[in-house]
Amino acid sequence: MALTSARIVTPATARMGEIIEIKTLARHPMETGYRRDDRGRQIARDIIGTFRVTYNAVEIFQADLSQGIAANPFIAFTTVAMETGDIIATWTDLAGREISAKARITIT
Amino acid sequence: MTISHGEPTMLAATLSRRGVISGGVAITLVPFASWPGAAQSEAGQLTDAISRATGGRTPLAAGVKLDLPELAENGFSVPLNVTIDSPMTERDHVRFITIVSEKNPAPQIARFTLGPRAGRAAVRTHVRLADTQRIAAVAETSTGRFLIGVADVVVTISACTNGG
Amino acid sequence: MKPPRRLISVIACSVLAVSSALAETPQPKRSGTSFLGPALQAQQRDDDANPAMLWVDQGKALWTKAVGITGRSCAACHGAPDSMKGVATRYPRIDGPTGRLLNLELRINVCRARHQNAEPLAYESAELLALTAFVAKQSRGMPIGVAVDGAARPHYEAGKTFFSTRQGQLNLACSQCHDDNWGRMLRGDAISQGHPTGYPAYRIEWQTVGSLHRRLRACSLGVRAEVLPFGSPEYLDLELYLMARAGGLLLETPAIRK
Numbered sequence: 001m002a003l004t005s006a007r008i009v010t011p012a013t014a015r016m017g018e019i020i021e022i023k024t025l026a027r028h029p030m031e032t033g034y035r036r037d038d039r040g041r042q043i044a045r046d047i048i049g050t051f052r053v054t055y056n057a058v059e060i061f062q063a064d065l066s067q068g069i070a071a072n073p074f075i076a077f078t079t080v081a082m083e084t085g086d087i088i089a090t091w092t093d094l095a096g097r098e099i100s101a102k103a104r105i106t107i108t
Numbered sequence: 109m110t111i112s113h114g115e116p117t118m119l120a121a122t123l124s125r126r127g128v129i130s131g132g133v134a135i136t137l138v139p140f141a142s143w144p145g146a147a148q149s150e151a152g153q154l155t156d157a158i159s160r161a162t163g164g165r166t167p168l169a170a171g172v173k174l175d176l177p178e179l180a181e182n183g184f185s186v187p188l189n190v191t192i193d194s195p196m197t198e199r200d201h202v203r204f205i206t207i208v209s210e211k212n213p214a215p216q217i218a219r220f221t222l223g224p225r226a227g228r229a230a231v232r233t234h235v236r237l238a239d240t241q242r243i244a245a246v247a248e249t250s251t252g253r254f255l256i257g258v259a260d261v262v263v264t265i266s267a268c269t270n271g272g
Numbered sequence: 273m274k275p276p277r278r279l280i281s282v283i284a285c286s287v288l289a290v291s292s293a294l295a296e297t298p299q300p301k302r303s304g305t306s307f308l309g310p311a312l313q314a315q316q317r318d319d320d321a322n323p324a325m326l327w328v329d330q331g332k333a334l335w336t337k338a339v340g341i342t343g344r345s346c347a348a349c350h351g352a353p354d355s356m357k358g359v360a361t362r363y364p365r366i367d368g369p370t371g372r373l374l375n376l377e378l379r380i381n382v383c384r385a386r387h388q389n390a391e392p393l394a395y396e397s398a399e400l401l402a403l404t405a406f407v408a409k410q411s412r413g414m415p416i417g418v419a420v421d422g423a424a425r426p427h428y429e430a431g432k433t434f435f436s437t438r439q440g441q442l443n444l445a446c447s448q449c450h451d452d453n454w455g456r457m458l459r460g461d462a463i464s465q466g467h468p469t470g471y472p473a474y475r476i477e478w479q480t481v482g483s484l485h486r487r488l489r490a491c492s493l494g495v496r497a498e499v500l501p502f503g504s505p506e507y508l509d510l511e512l513y514l515m516a517r518a519g520g521l522l523l524e525t526p527a528i529r530k
Contacts, residue, residue: 004398005329009320019227023320027327029479032236034213060225068209068217070185070234071479072323077220080227177311181460182476182530187311264460268530269477272490272499 003028003048003099008089010103014081022053022061023076026091026099032067048073050092056085081107154242157208157215161246162254172257174245176235183237183263192229192247192255196222202229204248211241237263298454298465303521304529307464312476316528324405324474324526327398327481331406334399340390346403349387353410360408361416361523364512366423373427373508376404377483395502401481405472408525415522416469418515431513434506440497446510461530467518468511470527477530484511487529 006026014020026048033045045067053061060079079087084107090100158167171193180186194202201224207217220231229247237243240262247255305313315321336347350356364375367382374382380403381392393400420428436447449458450466457463471484478486485502488510492499500506 005326007320007326007329023318025320025323025326027323030236032213055225058225060223062221064216064219066214066217068207068212068214068236070236072326072474074232074234074321074323076232076321077222078226078228078230080225082225177309179309181309181312184479185476187315268458268461268490268494270490270494272486272493 003091003093003097006089006091006099006101008053008087008101008103010087010105012104013106013108016081016083016107018081019078020081020105021076021078022087022089022103023074024051024053024089024101025072025074026051026101027072028091028093030065030067030069030071030073034067045094047094048091049094051075051089052092053077053087053089055079055087056083060087081105083107151210153215154208154210154244158244158246158256160216161204161206161208161219162248165254167246167254167256169256169258171255172245172247174243174257174259176243176259176261178260178262180237180261180263182265182269183239185234186237186261186263187232188235188243189232190230190245190257194229194247194249196224196227196229198224199250201226201250202247203250204246205229205231206246206248207235208244208246209237209241210243211239212236213238217243237261239263297517298451301467301518301521302454302465303467303469303518303524304464305470305524305527307462308528308530312528312530316470316524322474322526322528324472324481324528327402327405327472327474328409328526330398330402331404331409334403335406340384340388342387342389344388346383353406356407356410358411358414360411360525361414362418364424364427364508364515365419371423373424373505373512375484375503375508375511376408377485378503378508380404380407396483396486401472401483404483405481405526408472408523411523412525413522415520416515416518418512418519420512420516424512427509427512428516430506431509431511431516434510435513435517440492440495442495442497444495446491466514467521468514469518469521470524470529472525473527473529475529481526484514 004027009023011020028048031043031046035043037043047067048065051063051065052059061077063075065073085105087103087105088100090098092098173191175189176186190205192202192205194200202222205220208215209217217235218233222229242258242260244256244258305316319325335353336345338345360376363379364373367374377395377400380400384390384392436445438445446466449463454463454465468484472481474481485507488507489499
């Protein structure tokens with residue numbers, strides 16, 4: 001399943017040194033590989049395997065996912081607001097397809 | 109007519125009986141009580157998965173707060189919050205948080221990689237739980253310590269689950 | 273000591289037969305959200321944790337996308353999305369030119385045919401769910417209020433009859449669960465009042481967003497009745513009755529449901 005949409009949300013502004021939460025969602029069925037279709041054929045496993053997040057090109061968070069993560073994965077984590085810039089999340093499925101989403105944060 | 113958890117209501121009794129007669133699976137329920145006599149292999153799965161996460165070392169049962177609902181409304185999506193007690197400094201921070209399962213077909217649910225820039229060792233996600241079971245979160249710190257927290261979750265199936 | 277199962281069923285059937293004759297619209301009205309556990313309620317309150325927002329985002333992109341022979345987008349006629357504020361609270365409604373009863377999904381497709389010269393989007397396709405969810409979300413928090421007079425009246429009456437008619441192998445009417453027994457436990461779940469306040473909704477069982485008609489099809493399947501096609505006249509009439517019955521409740525699209 002192609003990765004069709006994803007979102008990343010951070011506060012638009014933060015004080016230097018403030019700990020902020022980053023919330024992400026990606027649209028993906030996270031097909032387990034255990035299910036069968038109407039004709040009894042096994043549906044192949046199709047999941048997002050890795051999730052990476054950079055803040056001004058420096059990696060700040062990474063996750064290895066399995067089919068034990070719910071469909072349309074929600075992942076939230078924290079980072080220290082350091083500088084004005086872009087926080088970019090990238091989801092990669094087992095076939096190597098990718099989607100990214102970007103949030104801009106401004107230090108006040 | 110008094111109705112409470114676990115007691116079949118008249119309506120439910122009617123539905124379930126007819127569901128059975130028509131060969132249907134319209135109304136199903138995982139018992140509220142945990143499974144008696146869980147197979148040894150399942151407990152073994154959790155122990156093995158923890159052992160893989162720690163490289164064989166025994167984790168300390170401290171500093172890990174693993175929050176899952178005691179009663180999950182649907183195993184397809186169960187909120188999981190994990191927080192590790194850590195200063196998250198350059199010298200002493202949580203490097204990895206591994207979430208492992210006792211009864212899912214895939215023992216490792218997820219592995220998160222963090223660093224001092226996280227500020228806090230806290231991750232939230234939604235997991236799939238195949239059954240009523242114990243979940244564990246194993247943290248590895250930059251100082252080489254392994255910490256563990258566990259949570260027991262009862263998984264139910266909605267009354268109207270029918271594949272429609 | 274437990275009475276024999278057969279006896280329980282016979283009693284249950286007669287209890288239901290009596291109570292369905294006394295069926296009343298539930299009071300006070302409660303949306304499906306209030307029957308969810310705290311975790312799912314919290315997830316619905318937070319757009320950034322509600323996966324249905326991924327479909328709303330897609331709908332937002334489709335709103336400004338030029339389509340059809342005319343090369344016109346939704347926005348080319350309607351402008352900013354807030355022009356859709358309140359619209360979803362008034363559907364299903366009668367389409368002036370044709371006199372047909374349309375719900376929001378069918379209204380979007382009529383728009384495509386009439387104004388964009390574009391092919392209709394398949395019912396339950398990701399695109400139609402996305403556009404419908406996006407349009408409906410503009411009315412989030414506004415009270416539902418459909419018209420049931422004039423040409424809509426026969427549709428309302430037909431929907432009301434459908435709602436209270438026993439059907440399927442389980443021989444159950446919608447009203448027997450959602451009027452007579454709401455709030456009681458059906459196994460592990462509290463039975464809701466059956467108000468369609470949040471559709472298209474993200475249903476955990478589906479692990480995706482689906483339309484109200486998908487939910488109605490699951491209800492039909494649940495009582496072992498004929499599962500009718502998406503957009504069928506029977507479900508449209510029922511949708512009108514349900515929205516009238518939910519009158520005054522606030523629209524919650526995109527909701528989360530179990």
